[in-house]
Amino acid sequence: MFNEIILPVAALGSLGLILGLGLAVASKLLAVKVDPKIEQVRELLPGANCGACGYPGCDGFAKATCEGVAQVGACTVLSEEDLGEIAELLGVEAKMGERRVARVLCRGDEENCASKFEYYGVSDCRAAAMLAGGPSSCRFSCVGMMTCAKVCPFDAIYLNEVGIAEVNEAKCTGCGRCVVACPKDAIEVMDEKNITYINCRNTDKGKAVTSVCKAGCFGCTLCEKRCPQDAITMVDNLPVYDYDKCTHCGVCAVVCPKGSIALKTPITQTAVISEDPCTGCGVCKKVCPTKAIKGEPGELHVVNPDKCSACNICVEKCPEDAIELCDK
Amino acid sequence: MEGFTGIMLILLSSILVNNFVLSRFLGVCPFLGVSKRVETALGMGFAVTFVMALASVISYLVHYYILVPLNIEYMQTIAFILVIAALVQLVEMALQKLVPSLYKALGVYLPLITTNCAVLGVAIINITKEFTLIQTLFNGVGAAIGLTLAIVLFAGIRERLELSNVPEAMKGFPIALISAGLMAMAFLGFQGLI
Numbered sequence: 075m076f077n078e079i080i081l082p083v084a085a086l087g088s089l090g091l092i093l094g095l096g097l098a099v100a101s102k103l104l105a106v107k108v109d110p111k112i113e114q115v116r117e118l119l120p121g122a123n124c125g126a127c128g129y130p131g132c133d134g135f136a137k138a139t140c141e142g143v144a145q146v147g148a149c150t151v152l153s154e155e156d157l158g159e160i161a162e163l164l165g166v167e168a169k170m171g172e173r174r175v176a177r178v179l180c181r182g183d184e185e186n187c188a189s190k191f192e193y194y195g196v197s198d199c200r201a202a203a204m205l206a207g208g209p210s211s212c213r214f215s216c217v218g219m220m221t222c223a224k225v226c227p228f229d230a231i232y233l234n235e236v237g238i239a240e241v242n243e244a245k246c247t248g249c250g251r252c253v254v255a256c257p258k259d260a261i262e263v264m265d266e267k268n269i270t271y272i273n274c275r276n277t278d279k280g281k282a283v284t285s286v287c288k289a290g291c292f293g294c295t296l297c298e299k300r301c302p303q304d305a306i307t308m309v310d311n312l313p314v315y316d317y318d319k320c321t322h323c324g325v326c327a328v329v330c331p332k333g334s335i336a337l338k339t340p341i342t343q344t345a346v347i348s349e350d351p352c353t354g355c356g357v358c359k360k361v362c363p364t365k366a367i368k369g370e371p372g373e374l375h376v377v378n379p380d381k382c383s384a385c386n387i388c389v390e391k392c393p394e395d396a397i398e399l400c401d402k
Numbered sequence: 403m404e405g406f407t408g409i410m411l412i413l414l415s416s417i418l419v420n421n422f423v424l425s426r427f428l429g430v431c432p433f434l435g436v437s438k439r440v441e442t443a444l445g446m447g448f449a450v451t452f453v454m455a456l457a458s459v460i461s462y463l464v465h466y467y468i469l470v471p472l473n474i475e476y477m478q479t480i481a482f483i484l485v486i487a488a489l490v491q492l493v494e495m496a497l498q499k500l501v502p503s504l505y506k507a508l509g510v511y512l513p514l515i516t517t518n519c520a521v522l523g524v525a526i527i528n529i530t531k532e533f534t535l536i537q538t539l540f541n542g543v544g545a546a547i548g549l550t551l552a553i554v555l556f557a558g559i560r561e562r563l564e565l566s567n568v569p570e571a572m573k574g575f576p577i578a579l580i581s582a583g584l585m586a587m588a589f590l591g592f593q594g595l596i
Contacts, residue, residue, distance in 0.1 A: 085468060093484065097492065101495055104498070105499075106502075
């Protein structure tokens with residue numbers, strides 16, 4: 075009993091104990107001084123390890139900020155309070171980076187974009203996309219199996235009522251994990267303030283698009299022609315915005331025959347022409363980029379509020395100052 | 403096999419003839435893992451050398467002064483692993499303090515020495531071959547030098563492989579494994595040395 079059980083246990087136990095004590099002493103003697111700020115900053119960071127800052131996890135980012143390599147504002151998840159605290163801790167100026175959010179660029183729901191086949195496989199976009207490009211007839215379309223939502227560390231993506239992934243922009247931090255996960259490349263991370271954008275990824279031409287999707291951009295270039303700021307250029311049959319020029323006036327969204335252009339804030343105003351000063355000169359009709367104004371020469375002109383994007387151009391151009399913007 | 407000649411023979415044997423990686427096939431994990439650059443390979447080699455020399459001596463002492471008197475030689479493996487694990491911790495702490503750059507370069511492979519069969523292997527071979535303490539020390543150092551030699555040579559080869567035109571399917575580990583096999587065959591040539 076003693077020889078078989080207690081002795082080996084005691085011998086190995088005490089050996090372990092001695093080694094452990096030795097290590098404990100060594101760890102005191104060989105302790106490495108770590109900048110205590112790193113630990114403090116790490117505590118204030120969100121700890122989601124999302125990678126949006128470009129560093130490997132929050133630990134890496136904390137180290138980089140303490141060494142002055144990274145800007146605190148690069149963390150897109152950080153609340154303003156925490157940002158201020160970290161900035162104070164490090165003695166740097168708090169500068170919030172431009173808030174970026176992911177957006178799913180597709181409107182190809184079941185109604186707009188028919189299915190090629192019924193898919194009965196693993197419920198994962200990546201698996202479904204491998205099978206003849208996925209069940210949706212458009213090869214750029216959102217598959218709707220929520221692989222993006224599964225990888226989202228912030229629970230910001232949900233399936234909307236028409237079966238397409240949608241991002242809750244309040245929760246989204248723009249980390250871009252969904253962009254990587256999406257097999258269709260249907261998600262893009264963009265500045266939140268850019269509220270006008272093309273809601274379609276289909277680079278095909280005209281008929282190829284219209285035959286698969288009712289809501290897809292078929293490259294008619296109307297937005298490019300009508301944009302009062304000249305902010306749109308067509309690349310690969312899709313409009314590309316120059317956000318330095320874009321004023322988010324909403325003209326492109328109104329003129330788009332497919333409604334493919336998203337305007338995040340709805341147009342609440344419309345131009346109204348007053349009867350009294352209007353001479354029927356037709357200037358407003360001529361300048362209106364959305365062709366919302368109708369009227370015969372010499373008679374009162376009328377604005378169609380459904381087509382008016384409240385861009386204010388007619389208001390500025392009217393020689394009689396007869397037009398003003400009113401709430402709809 | 404006594405005295406100086408014996409020790410030289412042990413060294414020669416453990417470095418070249420019975421090279422730990424290339425003829426005993428122990429310690430293949432760091433051999434493949436840390437052989438991307440010669441510098442890190444050399445660093446890993448030094449870490450292993452230090453651990454192996456210490457582990458050999460201490461495991462020898464543990465065996466002959468604890469296990470044998472208590473008649474519990476059958477606990478050899480556990481006791482040795484315990485000693486090696488503690489040693490690796492010590493080396494890790496020392497490196498972090500003294501050579502932080504090396505500590506960073508070795509990364510995850512340093513803790514991996516804990517479970518490295520090469521270190522345990524040398525400790526057990528020392529006992530089964532019934533070496534004396536001095537012989538044990540030299541066998542440990544020799545084995546580590548052998549491992550370092552193999553890793554550094556291999557890292558040199560892999561650095562060149564990076565630049566060479568390797569077929570797509572063979573890039574990375576496949577070609578590395580084939581080169582390792584060729585190296586092992588080359589080391590077979592030392593077999594007739596002793």
